[in-house]
Amino acid sequence: MTVSPTTRIRDSDIVSASWTSPEVFAELFDRYSDMLYRYVSRRLGPEISEDLVGETFLVAFARRTHYDLTYTDARPWLFGILTKLLSRHRRTEAARYRMLQRSPVEDVLESPADRTAERVTAHASRPVLASTLATLSPKDRDVLLLVAWSDLSYVEVARALDIPIGTVRSRLNRARRKARAALGDTNPINEGE
Numbered sequence: 001m002t003v004s005p006t007t008r009i010r011d012s013d014i015v016s017a018s019w020t021s022p023e024v025f026a027e028l029f030d031r032y033s034d035m036l037y038r039y040v041s042r043r044l045g046p047e048i049s050e051d052l053v054g055e056t057f058l059v060a061f062a063r064r065t066h067y068d069l070t071y072t073d074a075r076p077w078l079f080g081i082l083t084k085l086l087s088r089h090r091r092t093e094a095a096r097y098r099m100l101q102r103s104p105v106e107d108v109l110e111s112p113a114d115r116t117a118e119r120v121t122a123h124a125s126r127p128v129l130a131s132t133l134a135t136l137s138p139k140d141r142d143v144l145l146l147v148a149w150s151d152l153s154y155v156e157v158a159r160a161l162d163i164p165i166g167t168v169r170s171r172l173n174r175a176r177r178k179a180r181a182a183l184g185d186t187n188p189i190n191e192g193e
Contacts, residue, residue: 063081
């Protein structure tokens, strides 16, 4: 099978090819390890992120023969594995949010040309948001962060967590309501417009 350089091979094709040629699975690592690392680093910090990403791919590799090839995108599958691994670190995550809640907001911008008003406002809201994330149930927090930080659709989150899409919507609605209430029922990004 000849593939032009501009054609991207589907994740499901990589997984199925890895059944007979295991080294092919490395392509999924190349595609998604940075994305998974950024996600877990935001949740737990960089200290253990690399290990969890590595463990995610070890689990995925071991389970690759059970992958449902009707799903061409492996991101939800990988984020689902990572989220299950994250559940072992709930205390670490909660402690991280409590620490962020207590950390002072920096008044000085390191590079005004590189920062947008949205990012500055979000940074100033960090203690409140960290406090809110710490109070969310782990299931609500998983849904909220998979949507917000992983850019997964509701359908992909449902697949990642193996829950109905209606459950994704209700958990996300509940988590967003709590976050808005913590911010005084305003969206700090839109203030001043």
